[in-house]
Amino acid sequence: MAKPAEFEKLPFIIAGGGLVGLCCAINLRRAGHEVVLIDPGDIKRAASYGNNGQFAVGDIVPLAVPGIVLKVPGxxxxPLGPLAIRWRDLPRLVPWLLRFTAESRRERMEAISAGLAAMCNLIHFDYEPMLKAAAAEHLLDHTECIKLFETREQFDLEERKYGHLRERAGxxxxxxxxKALHALEPEIAPQFRFGAIMKGRKFIRNLAKLIDAFAELLRREGGSVVAGEVADFERADGKVVAVRLNDGRRLPAAGVVVAAGAWSKRLCAMLGDKVPxxxxxxxxxxxxRGGIKLGRSLTIPSRGFGIVPMEEGIRLAGTVELARLDSPPNFERADRLIANAxxxxxxxxxxxxxxxxxxxPSLPDSLPVIDxxxxVxxxxxxxxxxxxxxxxxPTTGRLLAGLVAGRxxxxxxxPYRLNRL
Ligand SMILES: Cc1cc2nc3c(=O)[nH]c(=O)nc-3n(C[C@H](O)[C@H](O)[C@H](O)COP(=O)(O)OP(=O)(O)OC[C@H]3O[C@@H](n4cnc5c(N)ncnc54)[C@H](O)[C@@H]3O)c2cc1C
Incomplete structure (x- = not known):
């Protein structure tokens, strides 16, 4: 089928070069579009760089669960707890928190969980071909994560609340x-006496290398990556016709994808969409130089973080701090990770x-927008x-390219539509 003339000349511009933007760009390129991905190029700024790298298989419980609102004062x-809210950012966060509270009703939580499960069940299906195409299969560690508890009762308590949702999601x-836990991981302290291996929950052992491998795949398949920051959109007849970068460059565009993670809100506002x-x-x-042998990654629900034996060392990562995008970091929270570890x-x-x-980048219902x-x-x-x-x-990239094609x-x-918000 002949491509529309505009696609022959002008590119789709992808704003944001984290893993989501990269996967959207690769899939659009494969659908036959010219593609230019714009990112400032400071890899450490992206959430995609510093996370736990875990495949969230079975991770179908959203943050907003019944009763959570009673915990907000705590x-x-x-400020150093597993979930914290910055006082001084509270006025700005109130609208998000109100929506979050509404999403914590049991019926909503169950519906949200189904939306998460649908994506969780596609993780391996969509990752494996992408890793293969990027010659990055070695970055996937095939060991599965241990969920760690001090007692069997702690595990049973969690399962009583959410086990039916996890079971439904397979x-x-x-x-x-x-005995089995310490035989498998002798370095774990004796007070932790129960573990659950989460089947399919593998991890990426070097996220910086994965980002580079996906960017390289995009270039090899004919897309380009440009260093810059999308600053504005030029519109005509209900469409974006060009994108302006913060250094003044103007890039004519056939279409645009906003995939700038936590920075997307401002770009959406410029395009007329207010998103929470x-x-x-x-x-x-x-x-x-962690100095110990850890065979598998660990996640510790009671402390809200994980411990992952990555290629460059052992990474302690996690916890949640609700704060404004431009608030300075509170590295005492990182020190608390050390104390917990x-x-x-x-x-x-x-x-x-x-x-x-x-x-x-967080919406109150823990689901992404793909729409x-x-x-415009x-x-x-x-x-x-x-x-x-x-x-x-990878699933987001494939679904987004399907939307663009009207497939x-x-x-x-x-569950991922904009108008639910
Ligand atoms: C501690 C921690 C642990 C986590 N653990 C896991 C895990 O185990 N498993 C999992 O699946 N997820 C995990 N996550 C979540 C995951 O990291 C994020 O959901 C994901 O990285 C978001 O990707 P993204 O591409 O949307 O955003 P990002 O990776 O943040 O990328 C957005 C990019 O857009 C760029 N940008 C910003 N503004 C503009 C602009 N105007 N123009 C162009 N570019 C712009 C930014 O510089 C950035 O490079 C974790 C996150 C954290 C913080």
Whole structure:
């Protein structure tokens, strides 16, 4: 089929070069579009760089769960807790928190969980061909994550609340009693006496290399990556006709994808869409010389973080801090990760530790937006992936390219529509 003439000449411009933007760009290129991806090029700014790298298989419980609203005062009072809200950012966060509260009703939580499950179930299906095409299969560590508890009762308590949702989504565990857990991971402190291996929950062992490999794949397939920051859109007849960068460059465009993670809100506002996107910040501490052998990644629900044996060292990463995009980091939160890790892995070494903060792009219902813009016909959105953006990036790219092509699909896109917000 002949391509429309405009696509022969002008590119689709993708704003944002994290994993979501890259996967959108690769899929659009494969659909026959000219593609230019714009990103400032500071890889450490992207959430895609510093996260846990885990495939969120079975991770179908949203942040807003029944009863969470009663915990909000505690989140405000303990700035170092697993979930914290910055006091001084509270006025700005109120609209997000109100929506978040509404999403925590049981019926909403169950519906949201189904939307998360649909994407979680596609993680391996969409990742494997992308890793192969990018010659990056070696970056996927095939060991599966252990969810760690002090007692069997803690695990049972969590399962009583959410086990039915996980079961519905096909999530599977292999349970480890005290003996089996310590036989598998002898470095874990004796007070942790129960574990559950989360089947399919593998991880990416070097996210910077994955970002580079996907950018290289895009270039090899004929797309380009341009260093810059999208600053404005030029519109005519209900379409974006060009994108302006902050250094004044003007790039004519056939279409635009906003995939700028936590920075997408401002771009959407320029395009006439007000979205309740805020940052759930996370921190990491990278330990290049951890000095212990850890065979698998760990996630510790009671402390809200994970421990991952990555290529460059052991990474402690996680927790949630609701704050404005431009608020300075609170690295005491990273130090708290160290204090928590000492309890779990007493022999871990901390010399050469590096601390990092990143912004999870977060919508109140924990679901991303994968949709068209409401007021401009040739603009598409792919943002708001919260805690699961590494995992959902390849599926998002494929679904977005399908939307652009107007391809009929029996995959239910309603949970990810803009007009739900
Ligand atoms: C501590 C932590 C742990 C996590 N663990 C996991 C995990 O185990 N598994 C998982 O699936 N997810 C995890 N996540 C979530 C995941 O990291 C994010 O959901 C995901 O990286 C979001 O990707 P993105 O491409 O949308 O945004 P980003 O990676 O943030 O990329 C956005 C890019 O857009 C650029 N940009 C900003 N403004 C503009 C502009 N105007 N023009 C052009 N470019 C612009 C930015 O510089 C950035 O490079 C974690 C996050 C954190 C913080």
């Amino acid at each position: 989140y405000l009072l303990d 999530a599977q565990y292999e349970l480890l009693d005290d 996107l805020e940052c759930e910040r996370g921190y990491h501490v990278m330990l290049p 000492r309890v779990i892995l007493p022999n871990l070494k901390y010399d050469g530790a590096e601390r990092w903060m990143g912004n999870r 068209r813009a409401s007021r 016909s040739n603009v598409y959105y792919a943002f708001g992936h919260g805690h699961r953006g590494v995992s959902f990036a 009929p699909s029996n995959f239910d896109m309603r």
